[in-house]
Amino acid sequence: MRSRVWWGTTAVVLGLLVAGCGQDGGGDKDAAGGSAAKSGSGGYPVTVTDCRGAKTTFSGAPKNIVTSNASSLELLLRLGAGDKVIGTGFPPGKGTLPAALDAQAQKVRVLGRAVIPKEKLLGSGADLYIDTFASMGGMGGGMGDAPTEAEYKAAGIKHIYLKSTACASTRTSPVTDLAAVEDDITSLGAVTGTSARAGELVAGMKEQVNAVEAAVGQTPESKRPTYFFFDYDAGTKQPSVVCNRQVANAVITSAGARNVFADCDGDYQQVGWEDVIAKNPDWIQLGVRNRGSEAANKKAFDQAQKWLESNAATKGLTAVKAGHFLRIGSEQTTIAGVSNADTVVEIAKTLYPGKVD
Template sequence: MRRLLALCLVFTTTACGATVAENTTATDPVTVKNCGQDVTFDRVPAKVVTNDTGIAELMFALGLADRMAGYVIGSGQTADLATSPFKSDWDSVAKLGEKINKEVVQGAGADLVFAGWNYGFSESTGFTPDALKELGIPTYQLTEACRNGVGKQRGIMPPLDALYEDLRNLGKIFRVSDRAEKLVTGYQEQIRSAEKLMTGKPRPKVFLYDSGLDQPFTSGRNAAPQDIITKAGGDNIFGDLDDSWTTVGWETVVQANPDVILINDYADGDNNTPEQKQKFLEGYAPLAAVPAITQKKFFVLPYAALVESPRNPAAIESFAKFLAG
């Protein structure tokens, strides 16, 4: 399996260990629009608790590790730390646990919880922005995971726009807007350069495989893989689904006849490694005639590169290089 590029993502913009030169102790209120609602922060948060690797790395990219009380990541995400360009930041911030809950954030003295729906927030566990508000703890929701008003479907804007929105909002909240804008500009330049790699070449159909044996878990048009695939020069076979991460049927995968399979390096309980996932896909009889299987066109990206995070631009670049061959 070709993993070299995927496991060695190269960042072309400075992101690690940033020194924040702007005023992070200001007490004047700042209002940002988050998931369609105006949210006001009376002061710069100083004890932030994050959930998920991508969310923590948004803080790291902005040089805000010293504003964090700690992070929570699940056991399936620990492999992300080995591929992270923010290793020193991970080392400098406390891990609070593998499951976020009220006790964890209260114990850390959190003055802000940064998470998202299905990225920590969940009605089933009672850990929601409203529940934290009752405890006097402010929240910021990951824009990729915003509910879009259709049941529990998520995603209110294109994935990269969600990334830029969060960077800019966090820049305002923490008074590091200059840093945020530099990151956005650098990412946009990196992506424009990557897009040129597939100019004039046929666009392969791509299936994002996260997990699932009976039914595959994949990405609709509102999750990060949508823009990673399309900006790299491919077409997401489930790009017409108005949702972020979602479950589909195998028959629709077979009918779509993908040319390439993009595998999420995430331990999901069924198949814990990319090699196990590829072995399952190659041995699943209904997929036997699919071009991606017959030609062994697999590519692997870390989980933290496939959710909204600072790794998205580098993921586009590495996948584009793979597709360009």
């Protein structure tokens, strides 16, 4: 089986999160429903909470940020806070980010090709570490030999999490919209002093998703196409599927489709091909991670499609026989980011031709 590590995160993300803050002003509510108190020049202090309610307070914008992966790195770049990033783990491959951001991303120091080694992270000089991996104890383990909260504190590093990915295992209900992603953007904007830009990004996402909802939202559930995210890069021997706590479930649902594995609680689950056959999806997304060039991506999509068309277990599927394939990258579907909204639109355009602009 291929390694289940991609663009900026890993398959199983367990643990805590950073809850989004409200807009500037005193006593705004954060994304977890608590109070995110802000006051003073520039909207500080800012307090964010994790999913257990533990608080982290910022008296000013962090100056030296390390990101655990490329998802949080991209969010900071889009917010205009990329100049504060001094290092990252799981760096994005050249060409995997939008052109305007790619050059900036390639200049960021790589502290680890995968999880950043503990000593390197603690000695990085960071004053903030943004974590997508849920490495706190008591939450089902962590990613590698992660520092303890006491060690972060001793090193002068504040440690926060991305809500939309790090809290999958703690959710008590399915995620069916992009609110958690939007909360992450709002929260990072508040922490880094880029709330205005965060507001613009969130507003843009809402506009896209709302347009899709207006066009196809009245489609009865029973009439919505069924949809399978085929994670080709996770391996073909035993499929790994996205469940109802994963960001992809929100993307698929918002696009007016039905994730055929929305009945499994959690973020990812390994199933058998007999389970996929039993679901018999109307559409299949070829989940391929960005190879860094259009030609390389096309080759990977071709390979994924050919595998489905030639494999005895899958060639009889309704979607395969009808040629109902979507060639949309894994990252923009399964990793939290602004491009999740773009994917909602792209899926909806394909499944509802003529209804979505």
